[in-house]
Amino acid sequence: MALIDTSQLSLGSGRGRIWRSLRRNPLGMLGGIMLILVLLVAVFAPLLAPYDPTQVHFDTPFQKPGTVGFPLGTDDLGRDILSRIIFGTRASIQVGMLSVALAVIVGTPLGLLSGYWRWLDGIVSRVTDLMLAFPFLIIAVGLAAINGASLANAAVALGIAQIPTMMRVVRAETLRVKELDFVMSARAMNASAPRILGQHILPNLLSAVIVQATVIIPVAVIGEAILSFLGLGIQPPAASLGIMLSDAQQYIFRAPSAAVFPGLAIAAICLAFNLFGDALRDALDPTSTRK
Amino acid sequence: MSRYLLNRLWQSALTLVLASIVVFIGVRMLPGDPALAMAGEEADPETLAQVRESLGLDKPILVQYLTFVSNALRGDFGVSIRTGAPVSDLIATTLPVTLWLSAYAITIAILIGILTGVIAARFKGRWPEWIANGFALIGLSVPSFWLGILAILYLAVTLGWFPASGYVPIGQNPLVGLYYLTLPAIILAIGLSAVIMRQTRASMLQTMSADYVRTARAKGLGRFRILFRYGLRNSLIVVVTIVGLQLGGLISGAVVTERIFGLPGFGKLTLDSVFTRDYPVIQAVVLVVTVAYIVINLGVDILYSVINPRIRVGGKN
Numbered sequence: 001m002a003l004i005d006t007s008q009l010s011l012g013s014g015r016g017r018i019w020r021s022l023r024r025n026p027l028g029m030l031g032g033i034m035l036i037l038v039l040l041v042a043v044f045a046p047l048l049a050p051y052d053p054t055q056v057h058f059d060t061p062f063q064k065p066g067t068v069g070f071p072l073g074t075d076d077l078g079r080d081i082l083s084r085i086i087f088g089t090r091a092s093i094q095v096g097m098l099s100v101a102l103a104v105i106v107g108t109p110l111g112l113l114s115g116y117w118r119w120l121d122g123i124v125s126r127v128t129d130l131m132l133a134f135p136f137l138i139i140a141v142g143l144a145a146i147n148g149a150s151l152a153n154a155a156v157a158l159g160i161a162q163i164p165t166m167m168r169v170v171r172a173e174t175l176r177v178k179e180l181d182f183v184m185s186a187r188a189m190n191a192s193a194p195r196i197l198g199q200h201i202l203p204n205l206l207s208a209v210i211v212q213a214t215v216i217i218p219v220a221v222i223g224e225a226i227l228s229f230l231g232l233g234i235q236p237p238a239a240s241l242g243i244m245l246s247d248a249q250q251y252i253f254r255a256p257s258a259a260v261f262p263g264l265a266i267a268a269i270c271l272a273f274n275l276f277g278d279a280l281r282d283a284l285d286p287t288s289t290r291k
Numbered sequence: 292m293s294r295y296l297l298n299r300l301w302q303s304a305l306t307l308v309l310a311s312i313v314v315f316i317g318v319r320m321l322p323g324d325p326a327l328a329m330a331g332e333e334a335d336p337e338t339l340a341q342v343r344e345s346l347g348l349d350k351p352i353l354v355q356y357l358t359f360v361s362n363a364l365r366g367d368f369g370v371s372i373r374t375g376a377p378v379s380d381l382i383a384t385t386l387p388v389t390l391w392l393s394a395y396a397i398t399i400a401i402l403i404g405i406l407t408g409v410i411a412a413r414f415k416g417r418w419p420e421w422i423a424n425g426f427a428l429i430g431l432s433v434p435s436f437w438l439g440i441l442a443i444l445y446l447a448v449t450l451g452w453f454p455a456s457g458y459v460p461i462g463q464n465p466l467v468g469l470y471y472l473t474l475p476a477i478i479l480a481i482g483l484s485a486v487i488m489r490q491t492r493a494s495m496l497q498t499m500s501a502d503y504v505r506t507a508r509a510k511g512l513g514r515f516r517i518l519f520r521y522g523l524r525n526s527l528i529v530v531v532t533i534v535g536l537q538l539g540g541l542i543s544g545a546v547v548t549e550r551i552f553g554l555p556g557f558g559k560l561t562l563d564s565v566f567t568r569d570y571p572v573i574q575a576v577v578l579v580v581t582v583a584y585i586v587i588n589l590g591v592d593i594l595y596s597v598i599n600p601r602i603r604v605g606g607k608n
Contacts, residue, residue: 145568223543226547230562249551
């Protein structure tokens with residue numbers, strides 16, 4: 001594509017253009033609505049959940065979905081599955097947000113600096129190569145061996161594993177933006193490097209960082225479920241979708257539905273982020289149109 | 292040997308050294324005294340000193356590191372605290388299970404991913420593309436280990452098509468061995484095939500609109516010939532890249548899949564060692580995975596430069 005689609009540029013403010021593009025994308029809108037619902041559930045979990053997620057009801061274990069008082073049934077200890085899913089969603093989002101925050105806070109400056117100064121590039125690349133050499137599960141294994149397994153450990157392991165990709169995205173964008181005319185003119189006007197990086201380059205990277213964040217969060221949500229399922233993440237009796245699945249596998253023949261709902265919840269969270277992220281990418285990047 | 296390959300080799304070697312230092316330091320950051328863990332809590336100071344000496348813990352840190360590296364290079368990772376067996380033996384019995392599982396899963400993922408990707412690109416804007424896209428979206432959003440649990444329940448137990456768990460070594464009986472691995476491999480392949488599908492579709496669409504394809508079409512080359520000769524050839528590059536990039540996810544996925552299907556693989560060894568704080572095994576497992584990961588990534592890059600000559604000449608992207 002040699003021609004630049006100028007019609008996109010004349011549409012006024014960037015925000016308006018993004019909104020218009022999102023509105024034309026029904027799947028993206030669906031993802032956005034799901035995303036808002038998921039976030040509301042995560043934020044207002046204590047208000048929404050009918051029970052404390054760890055409260056046991058020994059007299060009513062293995063209730064079927066639809067039972068009065070337990071809309072999604074109960075598990076082997078009589079704990080309300082709906083309440084546990086609501087709090088599990090909250091834990092998933094917490095881990096997702098924490099790991100994204102880590103990836104952004106560490107990855108963005110690294111990418112920015114290595115994209116701007118070529119001499120730093122070699123050093124930063126070696127560091128990210130080193131990080132890439134450890135799959136997230138191995139990082140989690142190491143952290144669990146040192147500190148014991150926890151929500152924070154899961155988030156740190158997943159965040160570290162995402163730093164290299166975030167760094168590479170930011171680096172690639174920095175390489176592109178720093179050659180643009182307005183950066184050149186800022187440099188010609190003798191603007192200091194921090195000023196060029198902070199005032200001129202960083203604002204233009206934000207969309208790439210946001211899109212990458214929507215890619216990272218579902219990966220982290222599934223990662224949290226995997227780690228907690230294996231016992232390397234959130235620890236029982238706290239509610240986590242991964243722990244619920246691990247519990248449910250023990251008594252799957254007795255209560256298959258206990259294994260179905262937490263999985264659906266994970267899928268819904270990830271689908272929300274994936275759909276919205278795809279739409280956002282299309283909206284922010286006119287060249288990747290999938291019309 | 293081009294400059295690119297030499298450069299890449301040197302980078303990998305450097306990463307290997309750095310990674311081994313990280314593992315070495317990480318193991319020394321573990322809580323508790325490894326000598327105490329090995330000798331037992333009730334050991335008297337004399338035995339403790341003896342164990343410390345036999346572990347080389349009384350030597351300077353640099354000597355300890357060099358011993359650690361030279362032992363590892365000889366495949367000597369010490370003895371498991373939990374079972375008393377040499378760690379290298381434990382790895383030798385569990386690693387093949389995981390390698391077979393991964394190889395099987397990668398094969399399935401490539402077949403499904405390329406096929407659906409080609410279909411999606413070929414029938415762009417029509418229902419086959421929608422189905423393929425939906426499949427990819429589900430593959431990316433649905434946790435595969437959850438599908439694994441459901442598959443055991445419905446495909447293995449209710450329908451009885453596959454064994455619910457268990458393992459038969461491929462070397463012992465290849466057919467039965469593969470049969471036992473089929474369901475786990477399919478589950479492990481789902482996420483990977485979704486990523487391959489998406490990238491194959493994108494690269495096919497890009498290739499099919501390229502000038503040389505238009506030329507080929509104008510020359511009257513058949514539709515399928517173009518699809519396979521030009522489209523697929525390029526998507527091969529994509530697949531190699533994706534498999535390289537997704538390797539970390541695949542390793543993690545293999546650990547979970549082994550857990551669900553009760554396979555006696557490397558993942559089980561990893562988890563067992565963490566939960567029983569079997570430090571020599573943890574150290575060996577982390578080191579083996581890391582080294583394998585770096586070496587495979589190097590292999591992927593070399594393969595990549597063979598398929599795509601631009602990389603060798605062009606340098607950075």
